[in-house]
Amino acid sequence: MARTSTSSSSPVPPSTTIGPTLHVRGRILGEEDLRIEGRVDGAIELSETLIVEESGIVVAEVQARDVVVRGIVVGNVTATDSVTLDAGAKLMGDIEAPRVILADGAAFKGSVKVTGAAPRPRARTSAGAKANRSRASAIPRVRAARPEAPVPEQDEPTVVVRRKDVQAAGRGETKAAKKAPPRPAPASAGKATKKKAAKKKVRPKVPSRKKRKVSRR
Amino acid sequence: MANTVIGSTIVIDGEISGEEDLTVLGTVKGRIGLREHIHVEPTGVIEANIETATITVEGTVTGDIHATERAELKSNCRVVGDIRAPRILIADGASFKGNVDMEG
Numbered sequence: 001m002a003r004t005s006t007s008s009s010s011p012v013p014p015s016t017t018i019g020p021t022l023h024v025r026g027r028i029l030g031e032e033d034l035r036i037e038g039r040v041d042g043a044i045e046l047s048e049t050l051i052v053e054e055s056g057i058v059v060a061e062v063q064a065r066d067v068v069v070r071g072i073v074v075g076n077v078t079a080t081d082s083v084t085l086d087a088g089a090k091l092m093g094d095i096e097a098p099r100v101i102l103a104d105g106a107a108f109k110g111s112v113k114v115t116g117a118a119p120r121p122r123a124r125t126s127a128g129a130k131a132n133r134s135r136a137s138a139i140p141r142v143r144a145a146r147p148e149a150p151v152p153e154q155d156e157p158t159v160v161v162r163r164k165d166v167q168a169a170g171r172g173e174t175k176a177a178k179k180a181p182p183r184p185a186p187a188s189a190g191k192a193t194k195k196k197a198a199k200k201k202v203r204p205k206v207p208s209r210k211k212r213k214v215s216r217r
Numbered sequence: 218m219a220n221t222v223i224g225s226t227i228v229i230d231g232e233i234s235g236e237e238d239l240t241v242l243g244t245v246k247g248r249i250g251l252r253e254h255i256h257v258e259p260t261g262v263i264e265a266n267i268e269t270a271t272i273t274v275e276g277t278v279t280g281d282i283h284a285t286e287r288a289e290l291k292s293n294c295r296v297v298g299d300i301r302a303p304r305i306l307i308a309d310g311a312s313f314k315g316n317v318d319m320e321g
Contacts, residue, residue: 015222015224016222016223016224016227016243017220017221017222018221019220019221019235019237019238019239020237021235021236021237022221022233022234022235022237022239023233023234023235024229024231024232024233025231025232025233025234026229026230026231026232026247027228027229027230027231028227028228028229028230028231029227029228029229029230030224030226030227030228030243031226032224032225032226032227034224034227038221038235042231
């Protein structure tokens, strides 16, 4: 690589790049990072990281160590380490990886298989645990640290698929529910209000899980 | 202009088309059709028919080359195949086997 920069007139970016106007039809094999800004139809097999940029379109079976998607991928994605869908990513196909990360604003249709029990570093959780431990002995300034508590979402290795609108709706509901928790109405209240309260309590849990969407093909 | 680079460990088996410069350090098999410049670095290996505007070869090319403007074979390159281009440069030390057609 060092040789390259000396021999060609312009400094060559270190990683392999498929430029935005380029269209590759066929198989790509490699043992280095690959950045796709153009289009690839066929298959990709890498032992390193594949990055599909915003302008990138990949219609292929993808195998790599890490896969980062910011553009469009149609096809099954298998990674030995992680698959990350950033905001703006669109993926149609099945994901198989020990770690799957979906960002807010990513669109995904397909199934997810979290393979292998690759124990992933859980910095946050352990920190939380420590905080808990110290809490017992500490002064009750603990409240400040409290907002960290609701992390169960990140604890879950499986994926939370979020369409923006669904999520927005979900959030709205959850917030509303949290702000005004349906108090058990005074005993004098009618049956109707009781029923309503029950419904509201149950609802907010639904949108965040999405398991049924994930398992469907 | 964004530059496309095929790194030294990359193997592409298929067809590449596009409208930007291409630098090849790895291996490409199949077909290449570009409207810009192709640079085959010393580590680059191409086993494909090539259509492009200009091409510079420092590595290995097996296949026919059709350049609409210019084809340049640097020293220590190896080219097996026919070359069709209005301007052709072959440096001292270049290895070339094939026909040359400069009529375009």
